[in-house]
Amino acid sequence: MPNNTQKGTTGEEIAVAHLLKSGYEILERNWRHNHLEVDIIATINSTLVIVEVKMRANSYYGRPEEFVTRIKQKKVIKAADHYIKENNVNLETRFDVVSIVEDPKGLSVEHFVSAFSPTL
Secondary structure, three states, X not given: OOOHHHHHHHHHHHHHHHHHHOOOEEEEEEEEEOOEEEEEEEEEOOEEEEEEEEEEOOOOOOOHHHHXXXXXXXXXXXXXXXXXXXXXXXXXEEEEEEEEEEEOOEEEEXXXXXXXXXXX
């Protein structure tokens, strides 16, 4: 049985494939600043897109996107702020969530554009 790290990697691979197919350019994967992390940093149409990926084996306990809590959002926003400052990025920025459910019925990938905002 895969551990959480393996599941996370699989989820990110699926999310990257989805984003590439949708025309995004991937800049970073698993970008870290100290204890903070961003799953995927991408661009599309002159917009910096910070992507949180959530994957679940089923939606019995809730949809994956429901697990992007306010606390998680604040951490992602803080990490994105560090990325923007360190890389002198001057683009409009948005925060997306890619939700993946992989159950016996098949794979479901949902991309929530502007899923949350830095003004919490």
